[in-house]
Amino acid sequence: MRTDTSGEHTHRPDRLPLRPIAVVGPTATGKSDLGLALAETLGGEIVNIDAMQQYRGMDIGTAKLSPAERRSIPHHQLDVLDVTETATVARYQQAATADVEAILERGHVPIVVGGSMMYVQALLDEWQFPATDPQVRAKWEAMLESEGLDAIHRALRHADPAAAATILPTDGRRMVRALEVVELTGQPFAASQPVIGDPRWGTVVLGVDRATEELDERIARRTDLMFELGLVDEVHELIGAGLREGVTARRAIGYAQVLAYIDGEYDRDAARERTFIGTRRYVRRQRSWFRRDPRIHWLDGADPRLLESALRVVQDTRTSTVPPAG
Template sequence: MNRLVCVVGPTATGKSDLGLDLAEALGGEVVNADAMQLYRGMDIGTAKLPVAGRRGIPHHQLDVLEVTEAASVAAYQRAARAVVEQLLATGRTPVLVGGSGLYVQAVVDELEFPGTDPAIRGRWEAELATVGAPALHQRLAEVDPAAAQHVLPSNGRRIVRALEVVELTGRPFRATLPGQRTPRYDAVLVGVDRDTAELDRRVERRVELMMAAGLVEETRVLLDRGLREGRTASRALGYQQVVAALDGSGELAAAAEETVRATRRFVRRQRSWFRRDPRIHWLDGADPELSVRARRLVA
């Protein structure tokens, strides 16, 4: 019987190619789980596979948002699960591929994402602007001490969201966060990682290739389409650094160097997230038998 297959791990380890190999071998289709690949036009900076490189395999949850729209894990969860369940129902194998940990878990596990109330959020945002993040963090500590321990006193956006959820649901914010993993599907999770020094080199090379391929020009086009106004898209690695250079010093070489540093930090956060999940079967992305080993795991 077909089942959900997930290919996860840090950036630049080789997930996309392995996802294609598995989809091809299993008669499956790829479901994107990279938050920034949801955006139209963000191609070079997200290492999005071009259509010609997809081997004729259908890809889902790519190019579904404009850069001015905010990405929502809850909306992604609904859309991605609908694709997964439709593929399973028709005998196709969904291959979920990506390095956005919460997006992967939102599909694989039973996670709840409370909605939002503009009036409640607006009220807390106004209070944040008036009293500042540390004072608002004290309010959070009063109503939800456990949440306050996990939200930095400087993270105003997260504090506002926590207070909104508490008021909206009447339950602690921590109750709605990823914790105990309750699987939704019979899934097999394949993790791809590499030696840290090698991965650092691959990240540097990837950024070099992105700059050579036209990341700056792509960013300029996206700025014309409203990239600065996009709450989520404007924070994407590479684009964020190029925009800062275009708006300031114009030092694009420095922007590339900062992108390398930021991506390496991001890789370590991804590794930390995924390594906490004991269900993931880890493989070495440098192994020439990677695809064969992954197929055996799935089988």
């Protein structure tokens, strides 16, 4: 069921209590297509839960749907940040919570779509974030900038070995946050993590995945297409908008590799290959994270009846349980 130009849906197929649907899982599995199909069928509005798709102008490298591809379905949390701004889980949680509750108030179905792991858990588990201190954060960020990832990883191993073992040694921003939390709370970083329970609003959580070999092929094709469509030109334009000054945007997969190519660290082919490898590594991390969540109903992205399978799960879940209060 499509929206008309006013954003109103003509009907929903049933009168069951409204509950959000989250479509999560690894990159390049087909989440966006399923989200659109669910929104059309159920009378939904889409809430993006991909951290880098929040950035204006970061379109090709994030595989962001163009306005035409959105099929007149309202989309939220796309293009809400400049590349000079820092994307934070806390900001997203507050803004996306408001979006979900406004969509429910309109009588529509929120369809939360994306694969940013901590964003998903923050939204669905009402993560209460530890305090932050600009001076403490600045100290660790200065170490990261001046001494590099290895120094930050060593500091984290000393302060919190468990966190150092679970956070990727290439994820400088998360290591900085872990060090800040440990210093401020005196507790291990894991103590501040959310606990998986009943998902907020009674959300039905669908996971989309594919066989590893097939997914690797899709990542390779997507990476090639990004470079063919002008990822390098996009990065050049974003440099003019302040990409190099941003804390999070410039580190996004694809953008970091193209920046290094522009700076002469390696050639275009190497930038493409490193983007592919970085994406594939991120997919493995996403899969490991999401597979630990017992609330997720897993679907095969290659299933020609994917929408029907998803609708069956939604129907079965909505009729068998009562959504908790939001």
